[in-house]
Amino acid sequence: MKRSDAPIDQGRRAFLAGSGLMVSFALLGSWRAFAGQENTLGATILAPDLPGDLKIEPVLDAWIKIDARGVTVCSGKVELGTGVRTALWQVAADQLAMPLERFTFVTADTALTPDEGYTAGSHTMADGGTAIYHAAAQVRQMLLDAAAAKLGVPARELALHDGVIVAADGRQLTYEQAAEGVDLHQRAKPVSPDSDPSTFRYIGHAIPRVDIPAKVTGGAAYVQDMRLEGMLHARVVRPPDASAQLESVDTRAVEAMPGVVKVVRDGNYLAVLAEREWQAVQAMRALREAARWRSTRRYPGNDTIHAALKALPQRIYVTTREGNGPVRQSQHAAPDAAPAAPSPATLSVGFGKQYVIHGSIGPSCAVAVYRDGMLTVWTHTQGVFPLRAGLAEWLGLPKDKLRCIHVEGAGCYGHNGADDAAADAALLAFRTPGRPVRVQWMRDQEAAWEPLGPAMLTELEAFADEAGQLQAWRHALWSTPHNERIVNAGRLIPARLLARPVASAPSAPIPQPEGDADRNAVPLYRIPSVRVDMHFVTEMPFRTSAMRSLGGHINVVTIESAMDELAERFGQDPVAYRLRHLDDARAREVIQRAADRFGWNGGQALPDGHGVGFAFSQYKNLMGYCAIALEVKLDKQARSVQIVRAVAAVDCGQIVNPDGLRNQIEGGIVQSSSWTLYEQVLIGEGGVRSVDWSSYPILRFPQAPVAIDVQMIDRPGHAFLGAAEIAQGPTAAALVNAIKRITGHRPLHLPLARQDSPLFA
Amino acid sequence: MIELHVNGEAHRLDVAPETPLLYVLRDDLKLNGAKFGCGMGQCGACTVLVDGRPVFSCLFPVSSVGARPVRTVESLGTVERPGPLQKAFIDHQAVQCGYCIAGMIMRAQALLETVAHPSEQQIREHMSPNLCRCGTHMRILAAIREVAAQGRLPGAGPQKVSA
Ligand code: FES
Ligand code: FES
Secondary structure, eight states, X not given: OOOOOOOOOHHHHHHTTTOSEEEEEEXXXXXXXXXXXXXXXXXXXXXXXXXXXXXXOOBGGGTEEEETTEEEEEEXXXXXXXXXXXXXXXXXXXXXXXXXXXXXXXXXXXXXXXXXXXXOTTOIIIIIIHHHHHHHHHHHHHHHHHHHHHHTSOGGGOEEETTEEEOTTSOEEEHHHHHXXXXXXXXXXXXXXXXXXXXXXXXXXXXOOTTHHHHHHTOSOSGGGOOOTTOEEEEEEOOSSTTOEEEEEOOHHHHTSTTEEEEEEETTEEEEEESSHHHHHHHHHHHHHHEXXXXXXXXXXXXXXXXXXXHSOEXXXXXXXXXXXXXXXXXXXXXXXXOOOSSSOSEEEEEEEOOBXXXXXXXXXXXXXXETTEEXXXXXXXXXXXXXXXXXXXXXXXXXXXXXXXXOOSOOSBSOSHHHHHHHHHHHHHXXXXXXXXXXXXXXXXXXXXXXXXXXXXXXXXXXXXXXXXXXXEEEEEEOOSOOOSSSGGGSHHHHXXXXXXXXXXXXXXXXXXXXXXXXXXOSSOOSEEXXXXXXXXXXXXXXXXXXXXXXXXXXXXXXXXXXXXHHHTTOOHHHHHXXXXXXXXXXXXXXXXXXXXXXXXXXXXXXTEEEEEEEEEGGGTSOEEEEEEEEEEETTTTEEEEEEEEEEEEOBXXXXXHHXXXXXXXXXXXXXXXXXXXOOOEETTEEOOOSTTTSOOOOGGGSOSOEEEEEEOOTXXXXXXXXXXXXXHHHHHHHHHHHHHHSSOOOBSOOOSTTOGGGO | OEEEEETTEEEEEOOOTTSBHHHIIIIXXXXXXXXXXXXXXXXXXXXXXXXXXXXXXXXSBGGGTTTSEEEOGGGGOOSSSOOHHHXXXXXXXXXXXXXXXXXXXXXXXXXXXXXXXXXXXXXXXXXXXXXXXXXXXXHHHHHHHHHHTXXXXXXXXXXXXXX
C-alpha cells in the first residue's frame, strides 16, 4: 500500500534516536489496568484487582451510604438521555433487595459522588453499573452479617424484603438499624457474594424511566430550566473563526442598553450580562455588530479537506494482530512500508467522511455562582471531575473551592459545547460575585464552536486465497483527534480566548484496543495478519473531539464494504462469507439472528429501486455485538433514500433494561442513518459555514425508517456490555451495502444522499 | 403592559412588545415546556399552540398574540394526571434526552385536534418541522398513532379565562 510521507515527530525521535518503535505493549482487555494509571475516561486506577469502576474508587461508602436518613447510592456517571440513571438505579435496587423508591440515588456531583471520569465510550453500564452491582452485593452481605450478630441467628436464616431484614422467627431489622456500628468505609473485595439473576425484580425488566414523566409535562428537567434567585442572563460573542483576533469593539452603546449589567471584554473574549434573557440576546447582537475581527488563517474546504489530512503534521500509530493473537499498538516515528503481503491485493476500497456535528437540539447552557469564596457550576458536562480540574487550573482556585454538579441538558452524543459553556458561566460568575449567572449559547455558536466529529479518510486492502479465505488485511486511516477532552484548562475554549490564553494540552489518541480514529478498525474476522496504520493528524484545521462511536462509524463502513465486495468476488452470500470468518460464538449468533429474522437469503425479489444490506460489528471489539439487515428504497425522482425496514440483533451481555436497550438501538439506527445519508459541515476559507439547520440538514420525520425491529439476546449472569454506540457503524455500513446492491456502484463518500448527490443522477 | 392568555389564565406582563413569546413563557411565566432550540424556526423545540395552531414561539413576538389563547405542554396534564398524548409518550417511553419532546407533543396535539384519523403520511408531514437529534422518531410516531387511533382529540374549547 502506498502511503504519503508524513512528517516525523522530532522531539520524540530525538528521545529514542534511531528506533522506529516508540512504545510497544500487548493490549488485552483487563490486563491493561495498572495502579496509578489513568483509564481512557480520565480517572485514575487505584485498585486494578476490583471489578468495574471500583478500580478507581475502591471504598464502599463512596458508593453506598447508610445513615439515619436512609440508604443513598452514588454514581459518578451522568444521564445523557440514554436512560442510564434508571438502569443504574435498577442495578442498585436488585443488589440491595430494595424497591427503587425506597432509597436515594445521586449522580455526578464533585461534592458527593465517586469520580468516574467521563460518562462516555459505552462504559457506563460496563464500568459504573458493574461497580454498583458489586458494591451493593457486598454491602448487602455486610448488612446481613451485622443483622445476624444483632439477632443472634446465622445469616443464612435471614431473608431480605424491601429494605428490611427478616428472621425466621419474625423479628425484623431495617437496613438503617442493621447498619448501626457497621463501617462501610472500607475497601471493596475483588469477589462479591453471588446473586441469583432469577430473583431480580428490576434487572432484566423494562422499568419505566424515572425522568420521563417530568419531561413530558413541563417539569424542571434540564439545566436550561434552572432559575436561581437574582440570576443574571449572559450571552457570549465568539470570534467569526478560531483564528480571529479582536481588533476593536466599542462597548459603550451596548452597556447603555436596557437591562445590561456589564460587558466583559478580555482579549478575544466577549460576553454580556443582563437582568433579563431577551435583553441579553439583544445586547449580544449589538455587541456582535460592534466587534471588528481580523482572521489570521484560511481553512480547507469540503473538496480539499481529505488531501489536507494527508499533508498535515501527523504521527503514526500502527496496530497489528498476527495469527489472531492480541492486538499490539506501537507509535512510529516515520511511515514505514507494511510487511510484504502475500500477493497483489484481492480488493482495495476506501472512504471519505466529512466533518459532522453533534448538533444537540438544545444549545449548551450552564449556570454558575461565586459566593463566599466557593464557585458552584451546574452543567450538562459528561465529566464533572475533569471539568472541575480544568476550571480550577484556569481560575486559580483550589479544587475544594469549586463544585461541579451535573444537571441534564439536551442529548450530546459526545463532547459538544457543554464544557465550554460551563467555562463561560464559571468565568462570568467568578467575575460577578454574589449573583448566579446563566449562560445559554445560541444555535450558530453551538454549530460553529462545538468540537466537530472529525473528517476522515480510509484505505483498505484485503488479501484472500483462491477460495476466498482472508489471509491479510491492511487498513490505513487519516484523522484529527477524537478525544480532546478537558485534560487541562487549555482544552476549554474560553481559556484560549482571554488576553492571557492557556494553550491546549498536546493531543493523544485513546490507545487500542478501545481506539480513537482507529476504533473498530481491527476486524473481528479471522485473518492471519492484520495491520492498521492510524495517521493521527495533530494539527487540527478544525477542533475535533469525541462523537458517538468515534472512528468506528467510518471504519465499520470500510470493513463491511470490503466483506461485501469480497463475498461478491467469490460468489458467496455476504452473510455466509462473514460467518465463515468468525469464531466468536456470540458474534455468529447475532448475525444469524438478524439474518433469520430479516429473511435474508441473498436473493430476495424486491421492487424496483429497493435493495438490502447487511453489516456487523462488535463495538470496540469489547462491548455490545450488533448485526443489522435492512432494506432501502432509492427514489431518484424524489431524490430520497429511505430505510423500508431494519432488523437489528444485539447482544450486550446481561440486559438491565430491555426497553432502554431497544430505545438506544432504534435511536442509534435513526441517528446513524441521518449522519450517513445527509450530514456534513460546510467548510470554506473562512471556517465553518453551516451554522443552522438549513445549511446542516438532518433527518426529519418523512425520511425516518418505516419500521425497525430490534432482537435482543439476553445473557443473564454475564458482564454488562455497553450498548449506546453499537448501532452507529453497522447501520451506516448496511446502508452503503444496500445502495451498492441497488445501483451496482459503491458510494465512497459520505454523506450519501444530499440533494446534489450523484446517487440521484 | 401586555395581556396574555396562557393555559387558561390571563396575565398582565411588563415586557417589550417585540419579545418572542418563548422568552415570556419561560422567563416571566416560568413555564419549562417550550424550549430554546434554534431561535430561527428550524427545529420546533419551542412549539406551542396559539389559537389551536402550532407556532414557533422563538419567532413569535408576544405583541402579535393578542387575545388568542396560548397553550403549552403544561396545559395538557400533570405527572399525576397526564393528558392522552403525554400518557402515550410515557407508555411508549418515547423519550431519549427529551429536549424536543414538549414541542413534539404540542405539534401532534394540534394535528389530533383537527384531524380525526390522520394517515401515517399525514402524521409524518405534519411533524416534519420538529427535529429530534436522538432519533426517537419511531417511538414518537408510535405514541402519536396510538392516540390518533382513538379519534379526534377535544380542543381546548372556549377558553375559560380566570384573571
Ligand atoms: S427554537 Fe423555535 S424553532 Fe427552534
Ligand atoms: S429525544 Fe433528544 S432530541 Fe428528541
